[in-house]
Amino acid sequence: MDPIPAASYARISEKVAARDKVADQHAQNESHAAARGYRIVARYTDDGISALGHKERPDFERMLADAEAGAFAVIVATEEERLARNVEEKLELHTACEVAGVVWDTARDGYVDPATDSGEFMSTVRAAMGRIESKRKARRQRDASDERAADGLPTARPGYGYRREGSRDVIVEAEAVVIREAARRVLDGNSLRGIATDFNARGIPSPRTAELVHKAHREKTEYPTPIPWQGITLRQLIRRPSLAGLRTHRGKVVGNFDPKAHPAILNEDVHTRLEALLTDPSRAQGTGGRTPVHLLSGLAVCGRCGGRIKRLPGWTPKPGQKSKPVKAAYACGDCHKVRRIQEPVDQFVTEVILRRLEQPDAGQLFSQGDEGAAQEARNAIEVIDARLATAADQFAEGVLTGDQLRRITERLRADRTAHERTVSESMPARVPVNVVGPQARQTWAALHIDSQRAIIDTLAEVVIDPQGSGKPFDPDLIRIVWRA
Template sequence: MDCVIYTRISLDRTGEGLGVARQEQECRALAERLGMTVVHIYSDNDISATSGKVRPGFEAMLNVQPPAIVAWHQDRLLRLTRDLERVIALNVPVYTVTAGTLDLTTPAGRAVARTVAAWSQYEGEQKATRQVAANVQRAASGVHQGRVGYGYRRDGACIVLEPTEAATIRAAVARVLDGESLRAICKDLDAQQAPTPGRGARWNTTTLKQLLLRPSLAGLTVHRGQVVGSAPDDSPRVIDEDTHERIKAVLTDPLRRTAPAGRSPKYLLGGIARCGRPTGELDEAGEPVECGGVMVRAVGRKTRQANGNEKRQPPSYVCRECYRVRRKQDPVDALVEGIVLGRLQMPDATQLFSQGDPAAVQDARDSIEALDARLANAADMFATGDINAAQLTRITERLRADRVQAAAALDAALPGAVPAELVGPNARQVWDGLSMDVKRAVLDTLVTVTILPSGSGKAFDPDSVRVAWKS
């Protein structure tokens, strides 16, 4: 009588197929004792019979309708009851090395086989349940067995901070919270040749966003996408939980632009300054009406000199509406920067832009931002069904009470786009270290810049640029 042999092993740690080779050897010996001729070997190495994955060898064996099957044990052939029914449909005997013959052609034999298969499936499901529970317990207790993430490294059996990577993350977090774009931060990281989290040689906004959103940066442990616990208090953290909530709220805000970014702004006042050319009309109060057009940066014009040579004029700001007001860019930028930074460096600047202790004001603002982030995240969790209405109510009541206390400590805060450290004697040094995104946001928050007309060919006149502080 002809037969086929089927062998399978769930996990081949060496990749050498030694387990299935031993099964085949013993199955051949059994077939020889039974006087059967082996016509084919079907094998599935390193494939579980309970995972639901397709077993190519098993499927091929069923398709050929074998006259008899020899296996090492029934659980090597199948472990799910649905697979047993497919074998029963073949109406052929199954011989096993360690469990005898399964006569699937009789009701009694099928009943025995179904019982064995049911218990095998139960055992597999129980094992999976225990494994999941163990994984959750390890995650909740902060035990980390996998590869450590960016910002951390292994030191023997301990996980510690990797100083350079942690500093890179903290700097990026601070810049995002100050309103800077991910695109600008990636550009600077590439210029600094900062190592990336993956194998890529360059930073990109997707990689940076995913990195900054990792709960593990704040010592939170995650299992299957859900935060299940927090590492012990003495465990290393790149950022604290409040900062994590704030950065999460900023980067997941639906109003944040997610479309592919265009070019980063390069010019300080392009699109911010306005044209002050009088139109010749009067408003209702009898005041002259100004053009009000947006001033944009334009490349320098070419002019022909008396000797016939061409000379390019320096870049300028020009009105996009009337095109009749034009001013050289560099002296305008320098003037506006000087006025703003000079005011921010004055002794009364702290009292002008904030009240009370500047550090306390900053702490209160940070607390409000963190509480708002937690409120927003709680609403998102309710919307996705992660928490119910009662849980949402308890969370929001507590957070709103905390927010009232924080707001009471914050009578007047610095405008949101202005970094707190920019107010004081070190304003110039701080300014020089800011990106163009943040500089523009600061100016747009603090002042209104109007460029007035001036005769052509004249030296730059500071009075032709009007800088008004916003209330």
Template sequence: MTETRRRVLYGRTSVDRSEGKSVDDQLAELREWAEDDEREVVGEYRDDGVSASRFSGGRARDGWAAVQALIVSGGVDEVGVWEGSRTTRKINESSELLDLCAAHGVHLAVRSKVYDPSDPDDRARLLHDAVDAEHESGRISKRVARRAKKRAAAGAPNGRINFGFRVVRDPVSGKTIGREPDPETAPAVREAVARLLAGESAGGIARDFQSRGIRTRTGTAWSGPNLLAMVKRPVYAGIRTSAVHDLPEDHPGTWEALVSKEDHDRLLAMLADPSRRAIRTGEHIKHLLSGVAECGKCHSGRIRTISRTSRRTGVRSIAYTCSGCHGVNRPAEATDAYVSGVVVKFLSRPDVAEQLTDPADDQRAESRAEAARLRRKLSEIEAQMDADDLDVATGARLLRSTRERLAAAEARARPPHLPDAVLDVAGPDAERRWEATPVHVRREIIRTLFRVVIERGVVGGLPVFHPETVTVERRRSVV
């Protein structure tokens, strides 16, 4: 009696819709062929929307990995696929697959024909088909790139429909022809941008949206991080970016913008500032150096305040410590007084206004504009990768090169324009003006002019202030 041969079925489609049958249709036909061939189906595996070509960016195919494991384990006699390109569209991988199957005595069932990879004639036919499959994948990639470049050149929208917009369809064909502001959600985008520029926190805006029942495009609740990711996208300024095309990297799109390009650039610059968490415009800011000073022990954490109450006297005091390593501990009041004294002494110098006025600032305008454009490009690349419009390998390369160019542009644009408050305080009467200046403005002045580092130095287990444990050095860009 002949033993029934065991066959595993595998179906796959890529993101290109021109490839024909869906995975469900492929598996349905594979079951019929297995039944006609009197084969025992020992498993069905699938990969939906995953390319098997050299243009895939290395995205994993879990279903195909399971089939290969089954081959190696000896748990199957045949692998059934709708066509040879379902396994791979790479010639080298096709050759490796045939070697693997031959080594384990496994045959390939392509449609209704069974091939033996150890047979030279069958192997030649399968490799010939593999060459055709790789060639076709290259043609598909070229066609997709050409179509994408044409749409980009025309400023047509790309990717998914973002929050704040809705689809515009052709009234006759029903096909998508564009996007337009959504009357229900577009106002929320404009509101979020305006409130962020006014100094509100993303988390606070997200909580307010949640309380008002405003949800994301997918119906989930807003949070600080996803709100920030949303407002950074160039699409809201009407900008069509072309990160992977031989075109200008950003140009006007064909849709109506929700915010002005100027506000979008201001927002990206603000969000890119590593010290932005220390900038708030409200009166709730109480401590001069929290989020501004650096830790002298770990050199990576930011300084925050902690409250202590003496067991002996019951007196409450505030101290500065590191949010990362907790390795420094300085009394806040004395530290603030010392740093303020250093700042006031510098701002009281007769020639300070001339030193702080940067005559070359206009020459850096081009670098600042380039930095703003590169921030928009970064946001668009991230959005394309999130929407699977850009493969992982290309996206990673573009992110790396764009970040390097952004860092260089920001370096050329330094020093940043001095806050008006710096020159308002500077002069012979600096001490009086400093005392009259709100804390959040004083923090901005310190952050602009000085680098403050709080070092270790604990006596008797209690935070004790010593001037040598606080370093206040002027930034080179302003001296």
């Protein structure tokens, strides 16, 4: 078997960066890679940059972009702290690696697959511990920023959507349009990851790219390689209270900006609904941290042992590289004896499901109720959630007493339970009405993968039976077992 292509990453955190330390890290990575059966195909090095400060790590960003492009399957470093020392960077790493389907493996902290709960848990714990150390160093700087806030001066940069002119913030309309579209689509139930993917496909520069472009323009240097949108950055962006004209200090809303000094891009109602939606614990963490991005991963089962099917990333060699390309595949995570190239499986299962959905009686597949009443109930729940969130904030700010909060919460929760019952009595929340009948194909194509998966899961169980390696795809060995 060909060795798995891997990236070697080295970073020195102190200013007294000695060249041999970098060389040393790459050498350690080489031997770790050899021991694990990886082959280093690319090296990335960042020098003398603190992980807590938001200083640039150009090679790290470049590595994440290459990971998304499928240049390698594993990132190797001496320890996890080299890859990310604070929680934000860890989230960025997690999201980028999970989207790209790559894992990281460090000599000190071992193997982490961001697609699994335990992988995410352990590495997040390590990042949190690193953060405690770095926090102490940051405290002094924060005290200085507090003084400026007390004087009523803006303490933060105006951020994406605005530019500062003198002491005022002015809306950058091209960016405001992007923010409004993202907010509307989140409220319509689109996933953050789906929106990020769409923005990338449309070539809309991410906030980070926009920032680097401005900088390059100012300093008359070369334009940067674009840094793609990600679910996590999109979430941080649209939750910013300043977009709704709200002033914050140390993460808490303390009042409104003078609209002349800082106009709003989103109205306050939209902001409240976004907050309620994105902080709802029942929603899979807004980053899409654990949301599968493939049609059947974790959904299909192994026909040999009944284990869950995982998705293995593919790999495309770059010009000049000798290794053969590897196609993405589904494989049993338990017995490891069942494996199939992903693409024909996805195509076949989609086709079978669509043919079933197009049949005239397909509506009965989903237990039908009164769809109009269900939609009304969903709207009511949305309003209740927004109210619950507002009440909690008011309690935190001392506007409501604990007793008042409890009374409000109890009443709202009782209403919510009643509405939930109405919804659950009708079609499953993720199944749009038009996905059954003649428009099924068209509706399906526009659905987010999460919804497509939910529909497949409601209708059938997909079983992948063993097949000898090297044989052409055999649809008879993909069983679709209808539920009900």
